[in-house]
C-alpha cells in the first residue's frame with residue numbers, strides 16, 4: 373500500500389545539517405493502523421509531512437498504491453492528495469465556518485455538486501457522532517468535538533489513507549480514548565489505512581497493529597505492537613513501555629514513603645509489561661516460596677496482549693526466601709523494584 377524507500381530529509385541550519393529523517397524503509401499494508409512513536413525531535417512530524425509531500429524529501433521514494441509520490445507533477449499531486457486525509461494535534465479548523473461548512477470545504481475544493489456535498493457532509497457528521505452540532509462554530513465545541521470535525525473533514529473525499537499527527541495530544545485521557553475508538557471504528561468500517569505519529573505509548577497500545585520506534589531520524593525498532601511491547605530491545609523502547617505503568621507510580625511512591633518499614637521482608641513495586649505474565653504469577657510465587665505477598669496498591673489493566681501496569685506489594689518472609697521470590701518474579705518477565 374505505502375512503500376517507503378531510503379527516505380531522507382535533511383535541513384541546513386547555518387553551517388550544520390540536521391538529519392531530521394534518515395534513510396527510512398517501511399512497508400505499510402492496506403487497512404492497517406501503523407504507529408510511529410518517538411520523543412520530541414525524533415523526526416516524526418517531518419516523516420508524516422513527507423508522506424503527502426507537505427515536505428519535499430531530500431532523497432528516497434514514497435510509493436502509494438504503485439504511484440510514486442515523489443515524482444508527481446503539482447497537478448497530479450493535488451489530485452493524489454485528495455486520497456490522503458490528515459488530522460492534526462490542534463485540529464486546524466476554520467473558526468469563521470460552522471461544523472457543516474468546515475467538513476464541506478474539501479468537497480467544495482474538489483468541485484462536488486451542492487446536493488451531493490450536503491448528503492456527504494451529513495453522513496460524515498453522523499459517522500463521527502456530531503449530529504445536532506451542524507451549525508455550531510469551532511469555538512463552541514470541546515476539544516474532542518473539534519477533533520471529530522477534523523476527522524470528518526479528512527474523510528470527506530473518501531481517502532485511502534488517513535495521516536494522524538499527534539491526534540490526541542491536546543485531549544484529556546477520556547476524550548483521548550473516545551477519539552481512538554472512533555479511529556478504530558473508521559478503520560474497520562471504511563477499511564482505511566491509518567498512519568499515526570505520537571509520543572504516547574498508550575495510543576500505540578490502544579489502536580496500532582504495528583509500530584515503529586523513531587530516534588534521531590531513524591527507525592530503531594519495528595514490529596507488531598504486541599511484540600514490541602513484550603520484548604522491547606532498545607532502551608528508548610523500554611522507556612516508552614514503562615510509560616504505561618507510570619501514571620499511578622507517584623501515588624504508589626507516596627504510599628510506600630508513608631508506611632513504616634516492615635519488620636520482615638521488603639516493599640517492592642512490580643511492573644507488568646504484557647506477554648504471558650498473568651496476575652496468577654503472584655499467588656504462584658507465594659505458593660512456591662515460604663513468603664506471603666501482601667497487596668498494598670495495584671493499577672493493572674488487561675488487554676489482548678496481556679497485563680499492564682504496576683502493583684506495590686509487601687514481600688513478607690526471610691531475606692533468603694524474599695530474594696529467591698524476587699529472582700523468580702524477574703525471570704518470569706516482571707520488573708521488580710525494591711523500595
Ligand SMILES: Nc1ncnc2c1ncn2[C@@H]1O[C@H](COP(=O)(O)OP(=O)(O)OP(=O)(O)O)[C@@H](O)[C@H]1O
Nearest residue numbers: 383385390392410411412413414415416417418419
Ligand atoms: N524546517 C526545519 N528547519 C530546520 N530543522 C528542522 C526543521 N523542521 C524540523 N527540524 C529539525 O528536525 C528534527 C526533527 O524534527 P521533527 O519536528 O520532525 O521531530 P518530532 O519527532 O516531530 O518532534 P516534536 O514532537 O517535538 O515535533 C529536529 O532536530 C528539528 O529541530
